[in-house]
Amino acid sequence: MWMEIDLQSDVPIYTQLVDQLIEGIASEQLKPGDPLPSVRSLAADLGINLHTVNKAYQILKQDGFLQVHRKQGVVVQPGGMPGADAAFRAKLAKGIRPLAAEAAVRGMTEEEFAEQSAAVYRQLMSKGEDAK
Amino acid sequence: MWMEIDLQSDVPIYTQLVDQLIEGIASEQLKPGDPLPSVRSLAADLGINLHTVNKAYQILKQDGFLQVHRKQGVVVQPGGMPGADAAFRAKLAKGIRPLAAEAAVRGMTEEEFAEQSAAVYRQLMSKGEDAK
DNA sequence: TATCTGTTATATAATAAGTATAACAGAGAG
DNA sequence: CTCTCTGTTATACTTATTATATAACAGATA
Known part of the structure; x- marks a missing residue:
């Protein structure tokens, strides 16, 4: 399997799993309907x-990212992913906030910060380019 | 004092303090040399x-955001804030990554995500506009 | 001498994270 | 029907983190 866990990290294992699975879906390495172990x-x-x-x-x-069939295991949500609703946008802002603040203190401009964000997004997406 | 703590939050109190102090510095509500309680x-x-x-x-x-004088308490770093070095950029990318991934899954484009990041940055800065 | 500062050292309680076993209901294969 | 797989639930235990409670120390100030 393509998953990797860092036992030394300060971020909980189950959070690492959640993050990596979402990244997999984002980069289309995991497509709707795909079965999970x-x-x-x-x-x-x-x-x-x-x-x-x-x-x-x-x-x-x-x-709403996964579905459980009780029948044969867990699959990636086949019926459309949840959208960017108000709850998520609030969560997103809350998560970005401390990062933006420290970036500003360290001298990064708004444009640099936005570009850095875009760059991470871009890099994330490109991981699915050479998926078979 | 202008600080507020949410005891019900899942984010540790000391982290809330760290974040709010950095935000204060970013928005220039706290200026270099200012004394802290x-x-x-x-x-x-x-x-x-x-x-x-x-x-x-x-x-x-x-x-490097604060200085301790042993003499009279803690003050905001007067001799220039630390810059956006490689270590910070790595930490920044690591923090943005799971947010960007979920945003992508939920249908936000790269441009929307970058704009959202910029918006948070902007809003953060504007909090110091009416500082006396 | 008091009184303030940060700092260090212990000890304790509460919570979160991770593990270890065990058992159950549903579904499929022999 | 039996065996084996699936997710799910329950219980118990260990460990690490977070937060608190006291206490004491060195340096600086009035």
């Missing part, structure tokens, strides 16, 4: 616990 | 513990 097999692959994987899946299911 | 008085004002405030001050001192 079972909680047990992915946990075994990564050398972590079943519940840690399940927690990540639950969050993504709750947010 | 002592760890004891700020803790008393906010109804929290001395060590929680001290932890925030330590982080900001470590990053």
